[in-house]
Structure formats: C-alpha cells, structure tokens
Amino acid sequence: MNLKELARNLGLSQTTVSRALNGYPEVNEATRQRVSEAAVRLGYRPNANARRLATGRAGAIGVTLPLQRSMHFGPHTAEFLSGISERLAHLDIDIVVTPIDTDDEVPVYRRLLAGKRIDALVLSAPTPNDERIAALTELDMPFVLHGRAENIKIPHAWLDIDNEGAFRRATSHLLDLGHRTIAFINGPQDQTFAIHRERGFRAAMQERGLSPIPKLIGGGRFTDENGFRLAQAFLEHKPRPTAFLAGSMMTALGVFRALRLAGLELGRDVSMIAHDDVFPYLNADNMVPSMSTTRSSIRAAGDRIADLVLQMLAGKPAEEIHELWPVELVLRQSTGPGPAR
C-alpha cells in the first residue's frame, strides 16, 4: 500500500493525499479527515526512503559509540543513549549508532553525511582540543557536543554539566568537615570533564591556602577495579587520606572494597563523595552506608540533547546552543567529620 494506491482508492491525486497527511493548510478539512481515516484503515505507511530522497532530509541522527577510546561504550553511554532514544522514539526519527575507531573517525562522518544517512550527530567524550569539531564544521555537519572542548574558537553547540563547580563544592564541603588529606580518583585524564573536575578540586584547596597532594590524585577508567587499585595505593600514603572524591559510582564501589579490606569504615573513619550519573541500577541512597554524591542525570542530558539537535535542525544557530547544567550536592551517610586536631 503506497501513496499512489491510496490516492486511487480515495479518488484523489497523490498531491492532495500527501498534503493531507503532512498537515498542509491548503486542503479541505473534510477531505483531510477522509484521507487520514483511509490511511489508517488501509494501513498506509509512507516509505521512509522515498520521503528521504524527496525531501533531502535523512530523518535520522547519528550517535557515536566510543569503542577504543579511553571512554568505553559502557554504562554511561548506555544511559545517555537511553535518554536520546526515549526523546526521539515517537518522532519518526531514527537513531543510527556508529562505532568509532579513532583512526578513521572523520572519514566515517564524511561517509554518513555524503550518503545522506544522518542529518546531525551527537558527539560525546570530548578532549580539550578535540579535532572533531573543526572537521565536522568543515563538513557542514550539524552536531551537538555532550561535554565541552577548550580553547576552540569555532562556534558550536554543546551541553555540559558544571563539573568544575561540582567538584569545587564537594571538595569545599570535605574541607568544611575538617578533612585535609583528600584523595581524588578522577576519570580518564585526557577528557575535558576530568580536567574540569581536577580544576574544581584544586580551586577549592587553594581557596583555603592548601595544595593538593600529587600522590593522592589518580585517574583512569570508571571501573570498580580501577577504583579499588587506586584506593589501595592511596591508603598506603602517610598521612593516610581521610576523605575520597570519586569520579563515578563504579570507582566508588572499588574504593568501598578497599576501605573494607583495610578495616576502615566509610562515613566514620573515612569520608567519600562520588559523582553520580544516576544509573537506574545503582542507587546511592540504597548503599550501606548511603553515598554522598554530586548528582546529575546523564539520561536527562541525553534527552535534552536530542531536543537541542531538533532545534538545530529547525534552524537555531549553533552558537546559541550552550547549556551548562548545575550539579546538585547530595549529602548522605558517607561523609562525616574529619579527624580531630
């Protein structure tokens, strides 16, 4: 059942039927009723590819899956992708995922764009001087960046959370509680967000005239294992850290294990604040003890970014699309007073 048949069935021209279904104003309301009723009755679905060819729009947006980079396609990307897809599900816009191997990155974009397979791209996990921004701009491919670059003059759309502010506040809070030896388990340190977090951490320390202890700063993947290893190493340090900052709930779990193994109790002997991207299956509130967090839903970010992409495609200029989301500090049982002096 295609447009031609449907039109014949109705005794109308393809033009009118097409217009009726696409909500153009120049069609009688009565016939529009008749048309859409018939479309439903006869089970007509427009052929997406014909439409794409005719309109020149792909009706799809691309999302890159980091496979080889320091950011893996792990829980974070999964949550983010959930947010995007939920927003776009009922809009007849497809989400095309494309794995990215770093080396052939730009050619892949070129292919997708030239082949009219996607209208826009969602970019994740930017580094400070991310070369993709220049490349995509040159290709004239609309995109929204999840996160931020730095020192890049080319105007582009982005949405980021205030990583620096979040970790500055978290650190400040630990300092208020009397902690002085604070260990910081950051994320992959080539990523902008991790750099921002470290900046926030340092800023808070320096505000009090303190300087961070280099040996108590580590980075890497957001995994239980990495958190465990770093925490074990840091606990050897003299003086022993009395508080931990963790970049993710996964690393926080690793720290948790290391503390327990060292016979330390979280919330009493040691404090911890972790960043929580709000995974449905990892609830800070339900942990024992419940975890103090800086919280920002990565799924909500995906949802919003899908929105922003739509706005871009509707014509909103990229340089007007910048969103910096504040991050909540949620205090629970894992934070307690620092050592008496």
Place this chain on the structure above:
Amino acid sequence: MNLKELARNLGLSQTTVSRALNGYPEVNEATRQRVSEAAVRLGYRPNANARRLATGRAGAIGVTLPLQRSMHFGPHTAEFLSGISERLAHLDIDIVVTPIDTDDEVPVYRRLLAGKRIDALVLSAPTPNDERIAALTELDMPFVLHGRAENIKIPHAWLDIDNEGAFRRATSHLLDLGHRTIAFINGPQDQTFAIHRERGFRAAMQERGLSPIPKLIGGGRFTDENGFRLAQAFLEHKPRPTAFLAGSMMTALGVFRALRLAGLELGRDVSMIAHDDVFPYLNADNMVPSMSTTRSSIRAAGDRIADLVLQMLAGKPAEEIHELWPVELVLRQSTGPGPAR
C-alpha cells in the same frame, strides 16, 4: 557530486558507472578502473536513500533497546551492541536502535518494517513464551533472537549460550568441592536464560540426590545492590550457605561486599562462581581474590549475531540458524573446598 555528474564527467552513462562501482561483470576492466579512480578523485558517495529506494533494501538493521523491561539497557546491552556494531561498521549497514516500551512493541516493528527503515531485527532478552516471535513472523520481518524462547513452534533464528549446562557444571563443581548449602543469585526470573540457569542448578543438585533450598534462591536485576541484598539475606539462613552462584559479575560484587561485611573471606570461608559476560572494564582475573566464572563473551555473541543476520538477508532460512554456544568454566581463587564433615 552524484551519479549523473560523475557519469557526465567520465563521458559514460549512469548505467555503466553504476555497474562499474557495484562490481557487475558486464563492464570492461579498464573502464571500471577509470570509473572507480574518478569516483575517489571526485569524492563521489552514493546517496544511501536513493539506493534504498531503488533496491527496496533498507541497508540497516534494527536493534531494540529494552528500557522498561526487567532487563534494562545496561552494561549487557551495551557490550552486545558493541559487538554488533563492530561487525557491521565497514559494511555500509546502519544500526538503528529503537527503544521499546513493552506496550507499543509490535506497532513499532510494524512501522519500522512498513517504512522500509530496517531489513531485519535483532531481538534480545526473550521470555519463554515470547509473543514477539509470532508477531514478527506474521509481519514477515526477518530477525535473529539473542537467547531462546521455549515451547514456541514457529521456526526462527536464534543464538544462545548454554546457560543450563554452564550452571549445571558450576554447581557440580561446587558439589565436588564438598559444598552442600549453595545459594543461587539468579537474574530476572521471567527471562528464559534465568530459567535455564535455574534448571541447570537444580539438575546438578538432583544428580546427587540433593534438593536445592528454596530460601537460598533469589533473582532480579544484575546489579551490585541486588547482589548485596540477597547475599545479606542468605547469610542469615541456618545453615549458612558455604557457596554462592551469581548470575553476573555485578551481583557478584554485591555478594563480595556482603561477605566482607559479615567478616567472611571469599575462597576460604565461602566459595563463589559467577557468570562472566566478559566486560572490558570488569576483569574476573584482576579481582582480589580472582573470581571463578562461567565465561562467555556477550560481545562475541553480538558480533556473531550480526553475521547471522547478514546470512538471513542473503537467503539462509531461519530454521537453519540455531547456535548454542558452550560456556567455559574458569576456576580461580574464589572457589575452595567445602566445610569438612
């Protein structure tokens, strides 16, 4: 730069150029050279939508993202999707992800198919009497199931791992070691794979004339938290379990925490075998103590399933596509002898 321009540029017809680029035999090798050289030089990329319209093939396969079901779009789906996308990346086949809300499931498939947006579908997380199989068959939509249904007569393609065998062996091994009070932390119990695992567990027990203790069997999401809760509850049981079977590495981490909290040492006081889907960021070997596992890479399954989908599209009948993968049992430090008697 489209086909027409390219043809004009070469002084050839569109027909010949198209054939040359698509590898048809009836074109002179010399002109084929000339054409493909020019295509590269002039940066010609075929318009995917025009091609799709002309051929009637979508050049894309769909992957469903479980958003609301008991299986979330979590680490498992992410790994699986990685496998699929890696296989398809260089084949000019798009992967379209579509979130699924349970209620409007079949209409979504119908839309995707009627709109010629995808050629085939990859289905995950089947329940024993999964109604999607009948629906998709009726819609004439090719699909490959990751996992298995049960009691469904309709022939269809599937790839599954031998969950029953894996858990039977794991259980047998624990019994060999002298364990008798074995707790089982399964997955979501509406899913076929979880049912198969429980079946394997029970079979191994019954082989020795033992019967499982109902109060030491639990299920649910593959999360640290769930593992922790169930383990805590099970440790209250008299007699206390001396061994644990865990359905995933995430739940295993939770069990780990619970054991530690109870002052028990894994591998000495209590044994554990967990199922390992091989996440790049969660290595059973690197845990302390290293974890004994039943191992099967979910990413490899994704890779292979992409292959099977391609075979189906090439004409291989669905009833010939059945793969049951064996599962390795990898013994490490988390398993030790049971209590002396």
Place this chain on the structure above:
DNA sequence: AAATGATTTGAAATCGCTTTGGATGATGTC
C-alpha cells in the same frame, strides 16, 4: 453578471539511484 480573490485540487517534475531491454561493434565460425 462580471470581475476578483480565496480555497481546493491535480499533472507532472524531481530527488539519485538501480535495472530492464535493447543497441553496437568486435570476434569467431562455417
């Protein structure tokens, strides 16, 4: 009643590719 304008419909071109059904020479056979 004619002219005007607004509303509603349609014929046909178009998007960029694939593919059918010939053409056109060149080659080989008798």
Place this chain on the structure above:
DNA sequence: GACATCATCCAAAGCGATTTCAAATCATTT
C-alpha cells in the same frame, strides 16, 4: 562474406514520496 556469439555500453523506466505550477471551484464584491 553471412551469421551467430560475446563483450560493452546506453536510454529510459522504475522506486515512492514531495513540491512546483497551474487549473478548477466557490464565494464575494461591484
């Protein structure tokens, strides 16, 4: 030299929608 065979190539007809441009219908005004 005539005829069949092959290897190459091309013109044109789809694929199924959107959209331009024009025509038809109807109501309104003078």
